[in-house]
Amino acid sequence: MHNRRRHTFRFAAFIGLVITMTAGMSDAQPRATGDVTFSKDIAPILQRSCQHCHRPESVAPMSLLTYAEARPWARAMKSRTALRNERGAMPPWFIEKDIGIQQFKDDPSLSESEIEAIATWADNGAPRGDPADLPPPKYVAGDTESWRIGTPDLVLRSREVTVLATGADRWEPIGIVPTGLTEDRYVEAVEIREVNDIPKDGSSNTVGGRFVLHHLNYSSHVVEDEQPDAFSADTTTVWPVHEVGRNADIFPANAGRILAAGSVLNLETAHLHSNGRETKAYLEFAFKLHPVGYKPSVTWVRRFTGNGVDISIKPTMADQQLHAYAVLEQHTKILSFEPHMHAPGIRMCLEAIWGANVQTLTCAGYDHNWVRSYVYADDAAPLLPEGAILHVIGYMDTTPGNRNVADPRNWGGGGRRSVANMFIDLGEGIALTDEEFEREMGERRDRLGLTKNDVVIGCPLCQVRFPSQETAP
Secondary structure (H helix, E strand, O other), X not given: OHHHHOOOOOHHHHHHHHHHHHOOHHHXXXXXXXXXXXXXXXXXXXXXXXXXXXXXXXXXXXXXXXXXXXXXXXXXXXXXXXXOOOOOOOOOOOEOOOOOOOOEOOOOXXXXXXXXXXXXXXXXXXOOOOHHHOOOOOOOOOOOOOOOOOOOOEEEEOOOEEXXXXXXXXXXXXXXXXXXOOOOEEEEEEEEEEEEOOOXXXXXXXXXXXXXXXXXXXXXXXXXXXXXXOOOHHHOEEOOOEEOOOOOEEOOOOOOEEEOOOEEEEEEEEEEOOOOOOEEEEEEEEEEEOOOOOOOOOOOEEEOOOOOOOOEEOOOOOOEEEEEEEEOOOEEEEOEEOEEEOOOEEEEEEEEEEOOEEEEEEEEEOOOOOOOOEEEOOOOOOEEOOOOEEEEEEEEOOOOOOOOOOOOOOOEEEOOOOOOEOEEEOOEEEEEOHHHHHHHHHHHHHHHOOOOOOOOOOOOOOOOOOHHHOOOO
């Protein structure tokens, strides 16, 4: 583990290392062509898992659209993809593939054969191959549209904030944003991105160095009696937390969230951090809406949490653990797993306990530079009965090998700043009635062809046929 941790590094250090490693490489001749070429093997991987970010005017520091752009970075691509689920890995997807549920939506991770192909390509001199083997381009230079949810129906913008080059982290509201809606609408998907004046080829020595808004808690509600903080339960939505590098939120088709007529976005608490240069930044909120007249059949969404109080992280120590438990008060379909820790965090696991049944649902590495939400595939989302216990385990490392930690000599408790600690699973789920719970399990059992002898991770009762289903074939 310690050898693997030494491969992790900050973004700026990575850029400097890569420049050194690849100096002169673009003029070198391939030593051997081998069987792996850019046109036939590497370009399809980049299109699927890399080019959304790695293209001109996007968030990544280099474009990988063409062979000429990608070839100088061949060795770096080999190094970063070989990290798999460790901090600093690319693409940034940290699910551990040897334990727990493996079916997720929008999974950009690479297979072992793809990781091997990139390594072989780099080791053989990064040959181009036959241009006729290239797939049709997915992105082209000059195409700056980068919303993963598709063309949004509504885009809102926060006020601009200025963060000084150096200074303590700030945790503060950043304003109210009117939605301008004249009728209630339900949201199918939402995506947030930070827009700032950091040069596209810039770097930084701090966590999340290309950004100054590490995360944001926000809600939407109707302004009543001219009181910005007046909430109405029927028209209030608490939206998923925005975090640096986080993917978009696409909600289940039957669980759209309301964005009410006359509502505002209340940008309640933003975590701002300095990144080494004075930076001006704002957030854009893109909403994709359901058609007028849509009504959700499921409206209650439950959030899961960890422990923000009993946190004591010792200095210069690896393999520290934090634990938290929650008893489900209703049958629950867990939609997503989203680890949130701070700089010492390196890994989080989610377990479900039902009687004597203990199952590891998901484990993921954690990188404070790039936070991810992992949305379970429809037939893999855990279906847990009332009374099941969720157990969250966090793994912390304050040794010098964890380069995210500002000073390994310091003890750390709970707190909002990056030099303090958090331990939360921000994943979400839907509460189910008895009837809904039995129906969900029955439909999954039929689709997957399960028998009473099948064990399904995350669905301890999927083999059980309830009395209401006795007449089912």
